Amino acid sequence: MIKIDSHLRVADPAAYVKTLVERHWRHFNPVDDGGKYTAKSAIEACRRLRQATGQTAPITSRGKHKGATYLQYYADGDSAKLRRQQDFLDYLLHNDGANLVQLYTARPDTLAAMATAIGALTKSGDFFKTDKGKLKQTEFGKRLSRDVFDYASFRSSQYCADLYRQLQFNQATCPYCNHSVLEIVQLHKGKDEAPMLKAYFQLDHYFAQVRHPYLALSFFNLIPSCGNCNAVDKLDAEFALHTHVHPFHEAFDDFYHFELSMRGMWGMVHEVQIVPRQSTTHRDGGVDAFRLRDKYAGYSALAIDLHRRFVAYEHCLKTEDAQTLRLFQDAVLHGMSLDKRDILRTNRGKMKRDLIRQFDVANALKID
Ligand SMILES: [Zn+2]
Numbered sequence: 111m112i113k114i115d116s117h118l119r120v121a122d123p124a125a126y127v128k129t130l131v132e133r134h135w136r137h138f139n140p141v142d143d144g145g146k147y148t149a150k151s152a153i154e155a156c157r158r159l160r161q162a163t164g165q166t167a168p169i170t171s172r173g174k175h176k177g178a179t180y181l182q183y184y185a186d187g188d189s190a191k192l193r194r195q196q197d198f199l200d201y202l203l204h205n206d207g208a209n210l211v212q213l214y215t216a217r218p219d220t221l222a223a224m225a226t227a228i229g230a231l232t233k234s235g236d237f238f239k240t241d242k243g244k245l246k247q248t249e250f251g252k253r254l255s256r257d258v259f260d261y262a263s264f265r266s267s268q269y270c271a272d273l274y275r276q277l278q279f280n281q282a283t284c285p286y287c288n289h290s291v292l293e294i295v296q297l298h299k300g301k302d303e304a305p306m307l308k309a310y311f312q313l314d315h316y317f318a319q320v321r322h323p324y325l326a327l328s329f330f331n332l333i334p335s336c337g338n339c340n341a342v343d344k345l346d347a348e349f350a351l352h353t354h355v356h357p358f359h360e361a362f363d364d365f366y367h368f369e370l371s372m373r374g375m376w377g378m379v380h381e382v383q384i385v386p387r388q389s390t391t392h393r394d395g396g397v398d399a400f401r402l403r404d405k406y407a408g409y410s411a412l413a414i415d416l417h418r419r420f421v422a423y424e425h426c427l428k429t430e431d432a433q434t435l436r437l438f439q440d441a442v443l444h445g446m447s448l449d450k451r452d453i454l455r456t457n458r459g460k461m462k463r464d465l466i467r468q469f470d471v472a473n474a475l476k477i478d
Contacts, residue, residue, distance in 0.1 A: 343401055
């Protein structure tokens, strides 16, 4: 609901995120003492895969490949398809892997441009196919996900949990719905074992992983989110920056506000509504994708209760007296911060903040 960068409680969010992004590349691409990428690095894995595409001998005599060549198994015997895979890998590796570095580290607008560039070199069927209405990775897509962009290992790593702790998601809510709580917990296993970090949330690939396996580990393509938003509502839907707010790129808060207003033919039903801000014509497809209107309409009773408390204690705002103001804080806000940076830290924080702004007609609380 706000940009993830704006949620960070650090002195210089831009420099802070830049440091995390550099660490992200180094994590997947360690170097040896001489400064050379190690065999475990993603860039070396990418080079090995490029080499494998040129091999004409059978991959192996055993297992599911059963003597098939790379061309047969990974490119369906189609030499044009093989050429496209090679063009794609060459694109990643050229100039000492400059584009591969970008895939791990570039901001969302650059990632979108790179997906377009890769789309011009390949066909979507090179990475995924539709099977009984579901998107499934091709053998080449699976190989990329396994060898070069190994999301499964990352997701189960301590590095992953630590990264989102550094991004202050240890006690926050989902950036898409601002409702479900995301947690990172330190698990104590045994007396002699070091505690483990566990992230109790999902990571949404803003640009869907099945469509774009090369964006599986991109720092700015991974959005900590709740299971309802990621796995129930969004699934493999295609999001784009001009149609859907990307929480590292824009803020839903800049385009919409919540409002308690009358609804229905007789105008007697109070309901929480999501209203576009007058200052912008930009719209977020996430409102429909994450069913935010329906979800928030369900919180109308909570909003009416907030209004009742506000009216009962509004007189407290007419004073400068600290004790009286504290009474308002306790009775109406229940300790909730009205600082915009805390929206993701508060369950339905944006809705509550917007409603207080709506009720506080004179803006005595100075909410921007
Ligand atoms: Zn959510």
